[in-house]
Every structure is written in C-alpha cells, then in structure tokens.
Amino acid sequence: MSIKTKSIDEIIISEISCDEPACLKEDFRIIIEEAAKKTNKIIINFKDVNNINSHFIGALSSSKRLLSSLHGDLVVINLSEKIKNLFKVVHLDKIIKTTLSEKEAIEYLKSI
Numbered sequence: 001m002s003i004k005t006k007s008i009d010e011i012i013i014s015e016i017s018c019d020e021p022a023c024l025k026e027d028f029r030i031i032i033e034e035a036a037k038k039t040n041k042i043i044i045n046f047k048d049v050n051n052i053n054s055h056f057i058g059a060l061s062s063s064k065r066l067l068s069s070l071h072g073d074l075v076v077i078n079l080s081e082k083i084k085n086l087f088k089v090v091h092l093d094k095i096i097k098t099t100l101s102e103k104e105a106i107e108y109l110k111s112i
Contacts, residue, residue: 012038012041014031041067
C-alpha cells in the first residue's frame with residue numbers, strides 16, 4: 001500500500017494505492033486525523049483501489065463526520081464501478097460526495 005498526498009489551495013488530496021482492503025483502515029484514519037489538523041477539506045483519490053471492506057467504510061464515515069464537525073467536507077474521486085455499487089448499496093453515496101475528477105472536487109470544496 002502507498003499513499004501520496006499533496007495540497008492545492010488548502011485542500012489536501014490523498015491518492016491511495018492498495019490491493020488488499022484491510023491495509024487501508026488504520027493508515028487512512030491516521031492520514032485523515034493528521035490532515036484535519038491542517039485543513040477541513042480533503043479529497044481521497046481511489047484511482048488504484050479496487051476493493052474496500054466494512055472497516056474502511058466505517059473509517060470513511062468517521063472521517064466525514066470529523067470534517068463536517070470542522071465545517072468542511074470529504075470528497076472521493078475515481079471510484080471503480082465495484083466500489084460505486086457498494087457505495088449505493090450501503091447508501092454511502094448519500095453521505096459522502098463523489099465526483100469524477102479532481103478538478104470537480106476542488107471546485108466543490110472551494111464553494112463550501
């Protein structure tokens with residue numbers, strides 16, 4: 001697993017690469033907590049993630065609540081069809097904003 005992070009206009013963008021969903025939960029939680037100390041607007045790029053599990057879904061939900069409490073938001077981009085369908089099944093698509101591109105996510109976060 002690897003996580004690359006960059007910052008654009010006070011928005012943190014993390015690109016996750018992981019083959020095994022279990023590897024995501026703890027590292028993701030730490031990344032979000034550290035990022036939330038600097039900003040309340042975070043984009044997670046799922047370009048290289050093909051599968052997630054219930055623990056990671058919980059970490060996403062917790063991260064969304066944390067950023068919302070800081071008057072910010074979490075946006076996920078580049079979801080695979082499998083993960084998009086999972087988001088719909090568990091209604092995560094109603095809670096967490098998803099966009100097709102980094103540019104669209106940045107525009108959204110700048111507007112809040």
